[in-house]
Amino acid sequence: MGKPVKKRSVCDKVRKSSAHEQIKTNPFEVKINKKKFEVLGRKGKHDVGLPGVSRSKAHNKRKNTLLKEFRMKNKANSFIDRRFGEYDIKMAPEDKILKRFAMERQRTQQKKDMFNLNDEEELTHYGQSLAEMEKFTDGVDSESDSEEKGLLSAEITASHFGGGGGLLRKKTGEEEEAKNKSRQELIEELILKSKQEKRERQTLKEETHELTEKLDQEWKSIQSLLARKTPKEREEEKDKPKLDEYDMMVRELGFEMKAQPSEKLKTAEEIAREERERLQKLEADRRRRMEGEVEENPKHTHMSADDLNDGFILDKDDRKTLSYQDGKWNIGEEEGEEGDDEEEENIDEEGEDDGDEDGDGGSDDEDNEDEEDDDDHDHSDLEDSQDDEVEEDEEKETSAEVKHTLSEEERRAIQDTARAELPYTFTAPECYADLKAMLQGHSADDQRIILERTKKCNHPSLAVGNKAKLEKLFGFLLEYVGDLATHNPPELTTINTLIPQIYSLSQLFPEAACRVMQSLIADAAHSMEESIEVKGRAAIPGLDMLIYLKIVTLLFPTSDFRHPVTTPAFLYISQALTKCAVVSLENVCAGLILCCIAVECVSLSKRFIPELINYLLGLLHLAAPSHTCTDYQVVPPFRPQGKSSELLHVCDPQSAHSWTKKSISLSSAHRITATTEKERDHYRLSVLYVCLDLVKRCTTLYQQLPAYQHVFQPIRILLAKHLPVTDFPSALQELHKEILEAIPETPSQHAPLVFDKKKPIPLKLLQPKVVEVLDYGKKRGNTKEEKERERLKHKYKKEFKGALREIRKDTRFLAHTKLSDVMRRDAERKRKVKDLYSSLANQEGEWKAMKKRKKK
């Protein structure tokens, strides 16, 4: 409170001093700052200066602050008396007291916030807040407190309030002593006594507290045994007032399970590392078994099947496990026991392994897990059977010999299984031949597992080069898929099982996947283009390319407006559908597969593919008998007439009756197995069914196009007039009918085109141009940040200069003070020395005078 007052006083002083009319008008005090030119309307702050006044102002300020600090330098503390009016001589002491009391009251009464109604004066009792007292926090404490507080000891009351009388009365017993004792001593004694009493109470309290706690604990320990309450207790419970629902809820909330710290989520890297370690361990196991080392670990104790594996041992296990020896119970022979232990150990281990697999599989694809499990089950079954054999052997021979060295056959059997079993770790293939060597000769599922393990062993987070390795693996894998597709017959099921691996690899390395796919498509498109240029036509893409295209749709989103892979894939499909002549049923099949893929691709985005419609029209045209019709036009690669223009013409109408709908094999793009004319007819009907179904899908997809009717008009004409539907099976006829219904005969109505409405261009606004007023010289910087930076830089410079100047003035002032101090001290000393000299001279004089007088 004192500070602002002080400041104000300083300010006032300054103002007072500066406000002196006399000084202001005194021409010797005034300094007029020269201006270069007048600016109209600008109020100059600094056109007239009073250097004398400002200097004295600064000097005074220094004297009040710096000088004081200087004086207080190296002095530890100071005492500031802040009592009201302590040094005010003018004030009467009575007034002072009154004023002080009033201020005190005011301070307590003063509300901090005028809107805070709750903040009222605290009510107290015995100097303690009543609010606090109401809380009754600790029953025991409050009890003891009340005891303590409530019962004022007679002595204390006597000594406190009894005045002299009390003390006097006490004297009755010990009057003599009391008399001897002075009042001082009496009081000391009293204090001592009270202290002792207090200590005793304290110990007593602690004891009771401890006892209650102990009792509580004991009660708790037996409480569970008393879970069943006697009816009497229940009655008592009923008697108790029913708990308030609110209270219950509050307590429930209080006791509600808090979030438990769970096991840390493992990062992908950790999972990968663990997975690799697990595989490495398994591999080491397998390797050892392949070498023929049967693991022997006799240290293990027996574990029962009921063992929960929780480390709980009922008692020291001194029972002997059941075993046979020479057809008799074998009790007490250590070796037999060991053997059994080992077996069960094996079984247990297998069980654990399975468990592991389950656990890990959960993080992977689910079907993978299943497969793997199956695999391991098989494997464990094998081992089990081996174990059984071992047991049989035991029955025949003496157990001791058998246990230590398994027979040669056993060993070999284990080796064989280990060999047949897949290795657990794989190095990533460096070239395509490596991959081929790695995968060939394995079943489809094994190939998948091999790939999975390769992927895990070479997870990119495990080593630096792994990323490149796996990226290469993706390329090789696709090459392998292409290879499989070109086999005769194509191994499509194997490809099917490899798809999840391909997918997951592509998810890991999108860029690499994109690159590989792009190069595959580009190569195929390029070779097709070349053959078109050279020969004028191209062969329809092989099954491998069809599979690649299908994989593209599986790996990449087909609905993107532009995508680095799917857009070229679309173009490739378009190229194939427009340029590749259809000369055989195989070509038809390949074309249909392309059409299916195309329909799949646009099923979400509903984009228009003219080639698709053209192709379907062409295919249906192949089924129409007469090729003289001119009311629709087929588009290349199909021709109105030609040697292969009746490719899909069903030769025998009777075959329609025996036709049943079944899916066509993908491999028929490669080679059609149908040999008899009837089978070929069936095949044709299947193709037509697919065609019609695709047309139907297209009609639903493109329903919204304004030119819908024109797009489908040729198909409609063909279907309605030329296709021999009556010869077809009913399923085809139905589709045919549906399509005709979907395509309206009369063109639909459309509003004429108009341009999109443009946003109106806003009028030019005539706003005044606001020029920012800068507190520093030139405009620097364009952006807001730059300007701010410049401003701050400028300000800093200015402040720095000012501070420097101030510091210089301060030092000058201090030096001046120091000098004046020294001079004052010197003057003092000189004066004192002078005094001394003068007194000495006086003395001397006096002494000389006395001497003179004595002489006289």
Next chain:
Amino acid sequence: MAPSKKRNVKTSDGENSQTSFKQTINTKTELVLQSRKHANCIFDLLEYLQSEKEKEVVFAISACQKLFCELLEKGELYVGQLPKEEEILQADRDADEKYHMFIRHRYNSCVELLLENIGHESYQVKESALCAVMKFAAAEGKHPLQKQDWSQHYNFPRELLSGLVWVLLSEKEDMALLISRFQEFLEMDDVRYYVMNSVRDNIHRVMDRNKRAEMSVYQNNVFTLLTNITMPSQGSEITNFLTKQEAKYEDWKAAKLKDHKRAFELMWLTFLKYKLPMNMYKKVLVILHDSILPHMSDPTLMIDFLTAAYNVGGAISLLALNGLFILMHEHNLDYPDFYKKLYNLLDPSVFHVKYRARFFHLTNIFLSSSHLPVYLVAAFIKRLSRLALTAPPTGLLIVLPFICNLIRRHPSCRVLIHRPSAADETCTDPYVMEEEDPAQCHALESSLWEIKSLQNHYHPDVSKAAKAINQALPEAEDDISELLELSTFELMEQDLKSQSQSVPLEFDAATGLLQSPREVLGLHFSLE
């Protein structure tokens, strides 16, 4: 005399070992050249020309070539009208003359054998035979076998050359390779001139003999030969001759561009007069505008051919356009109903044929005139856009800017994409696609709903191009010249090359080949 000699040769040949045929041939050639005594050795050489062995034949050809060239140079060959071989002995001539006649006869039979050898299976033999014949021709040119006193005739081995042409234009065998080898000789102006003349004769004779039927092999050969003829563009370029003419050089036809042109024109016209196979038709039309028409003395003679081609329809009509354009543009041809025919040329195949670029280039030129009636331009626009519904992306990338350009050139066609007056009334498309007359197809009353549909095209560039009609078109025309030759692969490369940073992936995990969430393929096809 000759048969007995031949027998002798045979026996002696049988005595000698076959391995040293080179030596034999060489020595015999030497012998013949050394003295007249050994003239009969020529028979042995000629025997070699008919040998089964390729190497022997080749060697013999070169030996014969050397031998007769030298003999020609020496003037050992009889000059003038050659009497029959039988007559030589009967007539009363001196030995020298007889010898000359004998050599001349052998020369003729050698040439015959060489021409026969041009039909040999081995290309090496063919080639060396061809070269030998041309060498003879050159030598004959220098030392003419005809008497010089005939003033009309210029010194050129015409018979030899026409014989060669007869062989080259085989009716059975494709001589393309040899003809391309022959091109080297066609560089020489006199050779070219006389070849053109003899080709014309040849075509006449062969086609008339075969009753004007199509003969694909023969016509192919003729076509190859014709296309290998490169005409000089200026008279001053005619300087390269096989033979030298001392006298009357100025009047020599082979040295005049005008006569060259006339010969060229006649040759082509003769060739085109007969019925051509389809692909030949196309081939001719492809080169017509830049390698035939400019070298004809009177290009308008081609009008009949071009009109006929234009009326054929399909790709041939498209190709005929180019020639017609040149005739109309440079030679003032008036073609009635040209635009109507052009309009009817537009069918779905224009986007698929090989000559798409050329067609659109020409159509662009034809429709660039601002004096065309609006209904015509509108009909073209509407028809093109209707056809665009069946076009591949490369075609669409041409036709969409093309349509926009047409609308820009003819602002009154803007109603096709912007008709605010009837914005609320829906109507069916009044355009009649089947109408052949562009004036009556009601194109102007229609709108380009097809382009609107193409805004949904799967290729992003096409979709973007189609969206241009949503706004008022900017003034400047799009340049379609670089889009004309765009191939699918080039279009694809634009996507492949732009290395975008992120590759979005499918989020639905793939579990099998035929198990995507939107499976269509799996519904109809199975793995097995």
